[in-house]
Amino acid sequence: MIDNRVCPTCGKKIKYLENENARSNNKYCSRECYELTRSPILQEAKRQGKTIRQLIVDLMNEYKKPTIAGEIIGTSHLQIMYWIKKLKIKAVWQ
Numbered sequence: 071m072i073d074n075r076v077c078p079t080c081g082k083k084i085k086y087l088e089n090e091n092a093r094s095n096n097k098y099c100s101r102e103c104y105e106l107t108r109s110p111i112l113q114e115a116k117r118q119g120k121t122i123r124q125l126i127v128d129l130m131n132e133y134k135k136p137t138i139a140g141e142i143i144g145t146s147h148l149q150i151m152y153w154i155k156k157l158k159i160k161a162v163w164q
């Protein structure tokens with residue numbers, strides 16, 4: 071009955087909970103996803119009703135630089151760059 075739970079962060083199915091002995095409070099597919107729930111980026115995306123991708127793209131289009139985009143949502147430019155890389159967001163030079 072818990073075999074179709076999904077990770078609240080990334081939406082992936084959580085498979086190992088099929089094992090009833092798994093920690094039942096483990097709602098996330100990975101430690102990374104768990105830690106993301108405390109990430110300012112995820113919280114800001116939720117607040118604005120956007121996905122992380124939309125949020126980063128919008129921030130970068132508006133502010134151009136990861137340092138400024140990070141400051142706006144209260145995180146570091148490293149977090150912004152991490153997500154740009156992870157989501158394979160590309161800059162298009164005009």
Ligand SMILES: [Zn+2]
Binds near residue numbers: 079
């Ligand atoms: Zn996940």
